Amino acid sequence: MVRPREFDADVVTDRALNLFWHKGYQGASLADLERETGVGRKGLYNTFGSKQGLFLEALTRYETRAIELILAPLESEGAGRAAIEHVFHMLTSQEGQLKGNRGCLFCLTAESEVTSSPEVAKRVRGYLRRLQQGFASALRGARTAGDLGTQKDLEALADFLMGTVMGLSAMARAGRPRTQIVHYIDTALAALD
Amino acid sequence: MVRPREFDADVVTDRALNLFWHKGYQGASLADLERETGVGRKGLYNTFGSKQGLFLEALTRYETRAIELILAPLESEGAGRAAIEHVFHMLTSQEGQLKGNRGCLFCLTAESEVTSSPEVAKRVRGYLRRLQQGFASALRGARTAGDLGTQKDLEALADFLMGTVMGLSAMARAGRPRTQIVHYIDTALAALD
DNA sequence: ACTTTTTTACAACCAGAGGTGTAAAAACAA
DNA sequence: TTGTTTTTACACCTCTGGTTGTAAAAAAGT
Numbered sequence: 001m002v003r004p005r006e007f008d009a010d011v012v013t014d015r016a017l018n019l020f021w022h023k024g025y026q027g028a029s030l031a032d033l034e035r036e037t038g039v040g041r042k043g044l045y046n047t048f049g050s051k052q053g054l055f056l057e058a059l060t061r062y063e064t065r066a067i068e069l070i071l072a073p074l075e076s077e078g079a080g081r082a083a084i085e086h087v088f089h090m091l092t093s094q095e096g097q098l099k100g101n102r103g104c105l106f107c108l109t110a111e112s113e114v115t116s117s118p119e120v121a122k123r124v125r126g127y128l129r130r131l132q133q134g135f136a137s138a139l140r141g142a143r144t145a146g147d148l149g150t151q152k153d154l155e156a157l158a159d160f161l162m163g164t165v166m167g168l169s170a171m172a173r174a175g176r177p178r179t180q181i182v183h184y185i186d187t188a189l190a191a192l193d
Numbered sequence: 194m195v196r197p198r199e200f201d202a203d204v205v206t207d208r209a210l211n212l213f214w215h216k217g218y219q220g221a222s223l224a225d226l227e228r229e230t231g232v233g234r235k236g237l238y239n240t241f242g243s244k245q246g247l248f249l250e251a252l253t254r255y256e257t258r259a260i261e262l263i264l265a266p267l268e269s270e271g272a273g274r275a276a277i278e279h280v281f282h283m284l285t286s287q288e289g290q291l292k293g294n295r296g297c298l299f300c301l302t303a304e305s306e307v308t309s310s311p312e313v314a315k316r317v318r319g320y321l322r323r324l325q326q327g328f329a330s331a332l333r334g335a336r337t338a339g340d341l342g343t344q345k346d347l348e349a350l351a352d353f354l355m356g357t358v359m360g361l362s363a364m365a366r367a368g369r370p371r372t373q374i375v376h377y378i379d380t381a382l383a384a385l386d
Numbered sequence: 387a388c389t390t391t392t393t394t395a396c397a398a399c400c401a402g403a404g405g406t407g408t409a410a411a412a413a414c415a416a
Numbered sequence: 417t418t419g420t421t422t423t424t425a426c427a428c429c430t431c432t433g434g435t436t437g438t439a440a441a442a443a444a445g446t
Contacts, residue, residue, distance in 0.1 A: 005393070042393080042395075043394070045434095045435070050435080110367035111296075111367050113220055132373075156380055159372070163364050163374070166364055166367065167359050170356075170363045174321075180355070181356070183349035186349065187384055188381075199424075222404085224402080233425065233426085235406085235423080239424095244405090
């Protein structure tokens with residue numbers, strides 16, 4: 001009775017995510033999105049409602065991946081200092097957000113103008129809060145395991161690590177040399193000693 | 194013989210700088226610049242040649258201030274650990290880049306699309322390099338004064354501090370709570386212990 | 387085969403971008 | 417005052433942004 005769609009909304013979301021990740025929300029134009037996804041304007045609007053709707057969908061997709069790769073290791077029961085180090089080393093590896101000078105999509109978005117949209121702003125704040133809490137959780141684990149100085153302020157350390165993620169994202173997007181980024185991360189992790 | 198300008202290019206540059214600082218290069222439109230400076234399009238184009246020309250002029254103005262406030266203290270003869278701490282505390286104070294969620298103009302520009310312009314990219318790279326070298330210089334001073342662990346890698350620490358400036362700028366622009374920023378900076382400075 | 391429903395392709399829309407052309411206005415030398 | 421030069425004000429241009437309308441095309445139930 002109805003004509004089925006010629007494209008898979010999931011792969012379209014994936015491709016749109018890649019574009020937003022590379023160029024940011026405002027930097028990715030509808031023409032870019034058409035080209036990248038192979039779907040015409042009307043198809044995108046019928047499916048996602050608006051450019052921002054598509055962006056929110058892409059954010060969800062990104063968050064899902066980030067939960068697997070970053071948050072889950074930090075939030076897991078036995079997480080401690082090793083989990084924290086693993087996350088940062090993963091982020092600076094080829095698999096992480098360094099590839100293609102993309103950085104972290106939420107960090108990028110947090111600095112941009114899209115945050116004037118309440119929905120986007122809420123999503124960004126939520127992610128960053130969860131990230132900070134993830135670090136706090138893993139830090140408590142590290143303390144319990146005796147891997148952390150007893151005089152350290154855990155809340156301050158969690159804020160520090162969250163800021164470090166933002167700094168890492170900024171350096172990645174700025175195309176800073178790999179050596180500099182590695183120095184940055186290694187020194188930051190040494191702050192836990 | 195010639196009709197003199199009705200505006201002072203210096204104050205126009207200042208006002209344009211403020212706008213670019215708040216909204217970024219692409220975020221500041223010609224209409225915004227006209228409104229902010231009180232000068233018409235033709236006046237701006239006669240004086241600065243193009244939007245990018247005006248931006249480069251504003252960058253120069255910003256750099257001049259940054260040299261006074263940030264680089265000079267780091268590069269001065271007796272600079273050491275106190276100079277580094279002073280710079281970061283100044284940046285997190287009301288006088289610094291935190292005011293109005295502006296962050297650091299060079300860091301902001303480094304993450305943006307304007308860097309596809311070779312002139313802009315060169316200016317940004319030059320500033321960041323000088324900043325890193327300023328930290329390295331002050332770190333050498335700190336070591337000489339015995340204010341630094343002897344086993345620390347100075348180059349890595351300098352890269353770390355430069356990254357910390359980028360992280361601070363990102364947090365400021367993202368409108369992160371002051372407490373979090375203070376935690377971030379204090380913990381980063383403790384990494385010098 | 388016909389009808390219905392939805393997707394498609396294409397063009398158009400309106401707002402805003404950066405940049406420019408034109409002619410009036412203003413200052414100073416003569 | 418006149419003439420020259422440059423700045424101004426204002427409209428305009430072209431291009432691109434996101435968004436929407438229209439009509440052809442395609443599947444599935446009857």
